Amino acid sequence: MRAVDRKRVQTALDALGYRYFVDSAGEVGGLWDNRLFSFYLIGSGAQMLQVRGRWPRRVALERLGAMLEFTDAWNRERIFPKCYVRVLDDGMVHVTTEVSVPIQHGLNDVQLEHHVQLGLMSGMMVFDHLDEMFPDPVALQPDGA
Template identity: 50%
Template sequence: MASFAHRARRWIARRPRAASRAAETRPPSTRRPEQTDDELHDQVAELLARELGVAEPAEDVPTPVSPARIARWMTENQFSYFVDNDGDLGGLWRGRLFYFFLFGEEAEILQVRGQWHREIAIERLEEVLDLCNEWNADRIWPKAYVRVRDNGRVHVVSEVATDLEHGATDSQLSQVLFCGLSTGSMFFDALDERYPDPAGTAP
Protein backbone atom coordinates (compact mmCIF):
# COMPACT_ATOMS: atom_id res chain seq x y z
CA MET A 1 0.00 0.00 0.00
CA ALA A 2 1.41 3.40 -0.97
CA SER A 3 2.32 5.63 1.94
CA PHE A 4 0.53 8.90 2.58
CA ALA A 5 3.72 10.84 1.80
CA HIS A 6 4.03 9.04 -1.55
CA ARG A 7 0.39 9.83 -2.46
CA ALA A 8 0.85 13.44 -1.44
CA ARG A 9 3.97 13.63 -3.66
CA ARG A 10 2.00 12.38 -6.63
CA TRP A 11 -0.81 14.87 -5.92
CA ILE A 12 1.62 17.75 -5.80
CA ALA A 13 3.43 16.52 -8.92
CA ARG A 14 0.27 17.01 -10.93
CA ARG A 15 0.45 20.76 -10.30
CA PRO A 16 4.01 21.81 -11.24
CA ARG A 17 2.94 25.22 -12.56
CA ALA A 18 1.20 26.17 -9.30
CA ALA A 19 4.28 25.11 -7.33
CA SER A 20 6.54 27.12 -9.67
CA ARG A 21 4.40 30.22 -9.34
CA ALA A 22 4.41 29.86 -5.55
CA ALA A 23 8.20 29.61 -5.61
CA GLU A 24 8.48 32.66 -7.90
CA THR A 25 6.29 34.83 -5.66
CA ARG A 26 8.11 33.85 -2.46
CA PRO A 27 10.03 36.82 -0.97
CA PRO A 28 13.76 36.63 -1.79
CA SER A 29 14.67 36.54 1.89
CA THR A 30 12.78 33.26 2.48
CA ARG A 31 13.34 31.49 -0.84
CA ARG A 32 15.94 28.72 -0.83
CA PRO A 33 17.49 28.56 -4.30
CA GLU A 34 19.27 25.32 -3.55
CA GLN A 35 15.94 23.46 -2.92
CA THR A 36 14.90 21.29 -5.89
CA ASP A 37 11.33 20.53 -6.92
CA ASP A 38 11.60 17.02 -5.47
CA GLU A 39 12.83 18.37 -2.16
CA LEU A 40 9.97 20.85 -2.09
CA HIS A 41 7.49 18.06 -2.80
CA ASP A 42 8.98 15.94 -0.01
CA GLN A 43 8.85 18.84 2.42
CA VAL A 44 5.17 19.55 1.71
CA ALA A 45 4.30 15.85 1.81
CA GLU A 46 5.98 15.47 5.20
CA LEU A 47 4.14 18.53 6.46
CA LEU A 48 0.79 17.10 5.33
CA ALA A 49 1.60 13.72 6.84
CA ARG A 50 2.56 15.35 10.13
CA GLU A 51 -0.62 17.44 10.23
CA LEU A 52 -3.10 14.83 9.01
CA GLY A 53 -1.47 11.65 10.21
CA VAL A 54 -0.46 8.58 8.25
CA ALA A 55 -2.96 5.77 7.70
CA GLU A 56 -1.33 2.50 8.65
CA PRO A 57 -2.32 -0.59 6.60
CA ALA A 58 -4.52 -3.06 8.45
CA GLU A 59 -2.71 -6.21 9.52
CA ASP A 60 -5.84 -8.35 9.82
CA VAL A 61 -7.47 -8.35 6.38
CA PRO A 62 -10.85 -10.05 5.71
CA THR A 63 -10.40 -13.31 3.78
CA PRO A 64 -12.91 -15.94 2.59
CA VAL A 65 -14.20 -18.34 5.24
CA SER A 66 -13.52 -22.03 4.64
CA PRO A 67 -14.03 -25.27 6.60
CA ALA A 68 -10.26 -25.32 7.15
CA ARG A 69 -10.39 -21.92 8.90
CA ILE A 70 -13.26 -23.09 11.11
CA ALA A 71 -11.39 -26.29 11.98
CA ARG A 72 -8.29 -24.26 12.83
CA TRP A 73 -10.40 -22.04 15.10
CA MET A 74 -11.76 -25.15 16.82
CA THR A 75 -8.23 -26.47 17.35
CA GLU A 76 -6.92 -23.15 18.64
CA ASN A 77 -9.75 -23.00 21.18
CA GLN A 78 -9.27 -26.67 22.17
CA PHE A 79 -12.69 -27.79 20.92
CA SER A 80 -13.20 -31.28 19.53
CA TYR A 81 -14.57 -31.51 15.99
CA PHE A 82 -15.23 -34.10 13.30
CA VAL A 83 -16.09 -34.37 9.61
CA ASP A 84 -19.06 -36.65 8.88
CA ASN A 85 -19.67 -38.87 5.85
CA ASP A 86 -21.19 -35.95 3.93
CA GLY A 87 -18.08 -33.84 4.49
CA ASP A 88 -19.83 -31.52 6.98
CA LEU A 89 -17.87 -30.11 9.90
CA GLY A 90 -19.35 -30.61 13.36
CA GLY A 91 -18.41 -30.52 17.00
CA LEU A 92 -19.66 -30.74 20.56
CA TRP A 93 -20.18 -27.67 22.72
CA ARG A 94 -21.29 -28.21 26.32
CA GLY A 95 -22.64 -31.63 25.38
CA ARG A 96 -24.70 -30.32 22.44
CA LEU A 97 -24.11 -31.10 18.79
CA PHE A 98 -23.33 -28.20 16.46
CA TYR A 99 -22.64 -28.13 12.74
CA PHE A 100 -20.89 -25.44 10.72
CA PHE A 101 -22.19 -24.99 7.16
CA LEU A 102 -21.19 -22.71 4.29
CA PHE A 103 -24.00 -21.93 1.83
CA GLY A 104 -24.40 -19.69 -1.20
CA GLU A 105 -22.90 -19.56 -4.68
CA GLU A 106 -19.53 -18.54 -3.26
CA ALA A 107 -19.93 -20.36 0.08
CA GLU A 108 -20.25 -16.92 1.64
CA ILE A 109 -23.02 -17.62 4.17
CA LEU A 110 -21.80 -19.16 7.40
CA GLN A 111 -24.38 -21.01 9.45
CA VAL A 112 -23.85 -22.35 12.97
CA ARG A 113 -26.60 -24.89 13.60
CA GLY A 114 -27.13 -26.62 16.93
CA GLN A 115 -29.37 -29.47 17.96
CA TRP A 116 -30.73 -30.10 21.42
CA HIS A 117 -29.42 -33.40 22.75
CA ARG A 118 -32.89 -34.72 23.57
CA GLU A 119 -36.00 -35.53 21.54
CA ILE A 120 -39.54 -34.40 22.32
CA ALA A 121 -42.73 -36.37 21.81
CA ILE A 122 -44.99 -35.27 18.96
CA GLU A 123 -47.76 -34.58 21.50
CA ARG A 124 -45.70 -31.65 22.79
CA LEU A 125 -45.12 -30.13 19.35
CA GLU A 126 -47.52 -27.21 19.79
CA GLU A 127 -46.10 -26.10 23.13
CA VAL A 128 -42.52 -26.40 21.85
CA LEU A 129 -43.44 -24.28 18.82
CA ASP A 130 -44.86 -21.67 21.19
CA LEU A 131 -41.60 -21.70 23.17
CA CYS A 132 -39.57 -21.20 19.97
CA ASN A 133 -41.81 -18.34 18.84
CA GLU A 134 -41.47 -16.62 22.21
CA TRP A 135 -37.69 -16.94 22.00
CA ASN A 136 -37.57 -15.56 18.45
CA ALA A 137 -39.80 -12.64 19.38
CA ASP A 138 -37.59 -11.57 22.29
CA ARG A 139 -34.09 -12.28 20.95
CA ILE A 140 -32.05 -11.79 17.80
CA TRP A 141 -29.96 -14.96 18.18
CA PRO A 142 -30.31 -17.79 17.68
CA LYS A 143 -33.23 -18.54 15.42
CA ALA A 144 -35.11 -21.37 17.11
CA TYR A 145 -37.27 -23.94 15.33
CA VAL A 146 -38.21 -27.62 15.33
CA ARG A 147 -37.96 -30.53 12.92
CA VAL A 148 -40.28 -33.51 12.99
CA ARG A 149 -38.55 -36.76 12.07
CA ASP A 150 -40.11 -39.60 10.14
CA ASN A 151 -40.51 -41.51 13.41
CA GLY A 152 -42.65 -38.73 14.83
CA ARG A 153 -40.03 -37.47 17.28
CA VAL A 154 -39.35 -33.74 17.48
CA HIS A 155 -35.85 -32.24 17.32
CA VAL A 156 -35.27 -28.66 18.46
CA VAL A 157 -32.74 -26.63 16.48
CA SER A 158 -30.85 -23.35 16.95
CA GLU A 159 -29.35 -21.42 14.06
CA VAL A 160 -27.17 -18.36 13.56
CA ALA A 161 -26.46 -17.42 9.92
CA THR A 162 -24.20 -14.57 8.74
CA ASP A 163 -23.48 -13.32 5.23
CA LEU A 164 -19.70 -13.04 4.88
CA GLU A 165 -19.60 -12.10 1.19
CA HIS A 166 -16.52 -9.92 1.72
CA GLY A 167 -14.77 -12.42 3.97
CA ALA A 168 -13.94 -12.07 7.64
CA THR A 169 -10.90 -11.40 9.76
CA ASP A 170 -9.88 -13.99 12.33
CA SER A 171 -11.44 -11.93 15.12
CA GLN A 172 -14.69 -11.44 13.17
CA LEU A 173 -14.92 -15.16 12.40
CA SER A 174 -14.28 -15.98 16.05
CA GLN A 175 -17.04 -13.61 17.12
CA VAL A 176 -19.57 -15.20 14.74
CA LEU A 177 -18.67 -18.74 15.82
CA PHE A 178 -18.81 -17.90 19.52
CA CYS A 179 -22.14 -16.15 18.96
CA GLY A 180 -23.64 -19.23 17.32
CA LEU A 181 -22.36 -21.59 19.99
CA SER A 182 -23.06 -19.49 23.07
CA THR A 183 -26.53 -18.24 22.11
CA GLY A 184 -27.54 -21.72 20.95
CA SER A 185 -26.44 -23.08 24.32
CA MET A 186 -28.48 -20.42 26.11
CA PHE A 187 -31.57 -21.54 24.20
CA PHE A 188 -30.90 -25.19 25.00
CA ASP A 189 -30.38 -24.29 28.68
CA ALA A 190 -33.87 -22.77 28.62
CA LEU A 191 -35.19 -26.04 27.19
CA ASP A 192 -33.43 -27.98 29.96
CA GLU A 193 -35.21 -25.84 32.54
CA ARG A 194 -38.57 -26.26 30.83
CA TYR A 195 -38.15 -30.01 30.35
CA PRO A 196 -35.86 -31.33 33.11
CA ASP A 197 -34.31 -34.71 32.64
CA PRO A 198 -36.17 -37.18 34.93
CA ALA A 199 -32.88 -38.95 35.60
CA GLY A 200 -31.40 -35.75 36.95
CA THR A 201 -34.05 -35.20 39.63
CA ALA A 202 -34.94 -37.19 42.74
CA PRO A 203 -37.95 -39.56 42.32
Protein backbone atom coordinates in the same frame (compact mmCIF):
# COMPACT_ATOMS: atom_id res chain seq x y z
CA MET B 1 -10.55 -9.90 5.18
CA ARG B 2 -10.04 -13.40 3.87
CA ALA B 3 -12.35 -15.94 2.31
CA VAL B 4 -13.92 -18.38 4.75
CA ASP B 5 -13.57 -22.07 4.01
CA ARG B 6 -13.78 -25.23 6.11
CA LYS B 7 -10.08 -25.07 6.92
CA ARG B 8 -10.48 -21.56 8.36
CA VAL B 9 -13.44 -22.74 10.44
CA GLN B 10 -11.22 -25.53 11.80
CA THR B 11 -8.44 -23.03 12.50
CA ALA B 12 -10.91 -20.82 14.40
CA LEU B 13 -12.07 -23.80 16.47
CA ASP B 14 -8.42 -24.69 17.18
CA ALA B 15 -7.70 -21.10 18.26
CA LEU B 16 -10.68 -21.23 20.62
CA GLY B 17 -9.43 -24.50 22.11
CA TYR B 18 -12.41 -26.54 20.94
CA ARG B 19 -12.47 -30.20 19.93
CA TYR B 20 -14.32 -31.02 16.73
CA PHE B 21 -14.64 -33.64 14.02
CA VAL B 22 -14.80 -33.66 10.24
CA ASP B 23 -17.35 -36.12 8.86
CA SER B 24 -17.08 -38.22 5.70
CA ALA B 25 -18.65 -35.38 3.66
CA GLY B 26 -16.04 -32.94 4.96
CA GLU B 27 -18.49 -31.07 7.21
CA VAL B 28 -17.14 -29.73 10.50
CA GLY B 29 -19.02 -30.42 13.73
CA GLY B 30 -18.58 -31.02 17.42
CA LEU B 31 -20.26 -31.74 20.71
CA TRP B 32 -20.66 -29.06 23.37
CA ASP B 33 -22.27 -30.45 26.53
CA ASN B 34 -23.50 -33.41 24.44
CA ARG B 35 -25.21 -31.02 22.04
CA LEU B 36 -24.31 -31.40 18.39
CA PHE B 37 -23.26 -28.29 16.49
CA SER B 38 -22.32 -28.20 12.82
CA PHE B 39 -20.65 -25.50 10.76
CA TYR B 40 -21.92 -25.08 7.20
CA LEU B 41 -20.78 -22.95 4.30
CA ILE B 42 -23.94 -22.20 2.34
CA GLY B 43 -24.44 -20.95 -1.19
CA SER B 44 -22.30 -21.01 -4.28
CA GLY B 45 -18.89 -19.68 -3.37
CA ALA B 46 -19.65 -19.88 0.37
CA GLN B 47 -21.91 -16.86 0.82
CA MET B 48 -23.01 -17.71 4.37
CA LEU B 49 -21.49 -19.34 7.42
CA GLN B 50 -24.11 -21.12 9.46
CA VAL B 51 -23.62 -22.55 12.94
CA ARG B 52 -26.43 -25.03 13.52
CA GLY B 53 -27.12 -26.71 16.85
CA ARG B 54 -29.39 -29.59 17.71
CA TRP B 55 -30.92 -30.21 21.12
CA PRO B 56 -29.99 -33.79 22.00
CA ARG B 57 -33.42 -34.64 23.34
CA ARG B 58 -36.70 -35.19 21.58
CA VAL B 59 -40.15 -34.73 23.04
CA ALA B 60 -43.49 -36.36 22.30
CA LEU B 61 -45.76 -34.83 19.70
CA GLU B 62 -48.20 -33.92 22.49
CA ARG B 63 -45.66 -31.26 23.55
CA LEU B 64 -45.50 -29.64 20.11
CA GLY B 65 -47.68 -26.71 21.20
CA ALA B 66 -45.43 -25.91 24.15
CA MET B 67 -42.33 -26.23 21.97
CA LEU B 68 -43.81 -23.89 19.36
CA GLU B 69 -44.73 -21.36 22.05
CA PHE B 70 -41.15 -21.48 23.33
CA THR B 71 -39.52 -21.05 19.91
CA ASP B 72 -41.98 -18.33 18.86
CA ALA B 73 -41.29 -16.35 22.05
CA TRP B 74 -37.54 -16.84 21.70
CA ASN B 75 -37.50 -15.65 18.09
CA ARG B 76 -39.77 -12.70 18.91
CA GLU B 77 -37.72 -11.50 21.89
CA ARG B 78 -34.14 -12.21 20.80
CA ILE B 79 -32.00 -11.63 17.74
CA PHE B 80 -29.91 -14.78 18.07
CA PRO B 81 -30.17 -17.63 17.47
CA LYS B 82 -33.05 -18.49 15.23
CA CYS B 83 -34.66 -21.60 16.68
CA TYR B 84 -37.32 -23.87 15.31
CA VAL B 85 -38.96 -27.23 15.86
CA ARG B 86 -39.16 -30.17 13.51
CA VAL B 87 -41.40 -33.18 13.73
CA LEU B 88 -39.35 -36.24 12.84
CA ASP B 89 -40.61 -39.26 10.93
CA ASP B 90 -41.18 -41.12 14.21
CA GLY B 91 -43.52 -38.35 15.44
CA MET B 92 -41.04 -36.97 17.95
CA VAL B 93 -40.24 -33.25 18.11
CA HIS B 94 -36.76 -31.78 18.20
CA VAL B 95 -35.33 -28.26 18.28
CA THR B 96 -32.64 -26.76 16.07
CA THR B 97 -30.82 -23.44 16.40
CA GLU B 98 -29.11 -21.46 13.66
CA VAL B 99 -26.90 -18.41 13.47
CA SER B 100 -26.01 -17.34 9.94
CA VAL B 101 -23.61 -14.62 8.86
CA PRO B 102 -22.83 -13.38 5.34
CA ILE B 103 -19.24 -14.15 4.41
CA GLN B 104 -19.08 -13.45 0.68
CA HIS B 105 -16.65 -10.58 1.32
CA GLY B 106 -14.61 -12.57 3.83
CA LEU B 107 -13.96 -12.24 7.56
CA ASN B 108 -10.85 -11.57 9.56
CA ASP B 109 -9.80 -14.10 12.20
CA VAL B 110 -11.38 -12.19 15.08
CA GLN B 111 -14.70 -11.88 13.24
CA LEU B 112 -14.72 -15.57 12.35
CA GLU B 113 -14.00 -16.63 15.93
CA HIS B 114 -16.69 -14.24 17.16
CA HIS B 115 -19.33 -15.73 14.87
CA VAL B 116 -18.35 -19.28 15.80
CA GLN B 117 -18.68 -18.34 19.50
CA LEU B 118 -21.97 -16.54 18.89
CA GLY B 119 -23.48 -19.58 17.20
CA LEU B 120 -22.32 -21.94 19.93
CA MET B 121 -23.11 -19.83 22.99
CA SER B 122 -26.50 -18.58 21.82
CA GLY B 123 -27.52 -22.12 20.83
CA MET B 124 -26.42 -23.37 24.25
CA MET B 125 -28.63 -20.73 25.88
CA VAL B 126 -31.66 -22.06 23.99
CA PHE B 127 -30.86 -25.63 24.99
CA ASP B 128 -30.30 -24.66 28.63
CA HIS B 129 -33.77 -23.07 28.70
CA LEU B 130 -35.27 -26.17 27.10
CA ASP B 131 -33.55 -28.39 29.66
CA GLU B 132 -35.17 -26.32 32.42
CA MET B 133 -38.61 -26.39 30.79
CA PHE B 134 -38.49 -30.07 29.88
CA PRO B 135 -36.31 -31.87 32.45
CA ASP B 136 -34.88 -35.20 31.38
CA PRO B 137 -36.82 -37.82 33.39
CA VAL B 138 -33.87 -40.22 33.33
CA ALA B 139 -31.56 -37.59 34.78
CA LEU B 140 -34.04 -36.99 37.61
CA GLN B 141 -34.06 -40.63 38.75
CA PRO B 142 -32.14 -41.31 41.95
CA ASP B 143 -29.13 -43.60 41.65
CA GLY B 144 -30.09 -47.24 41.73
CA ALA B 145 -33.73 -46.60 40.83
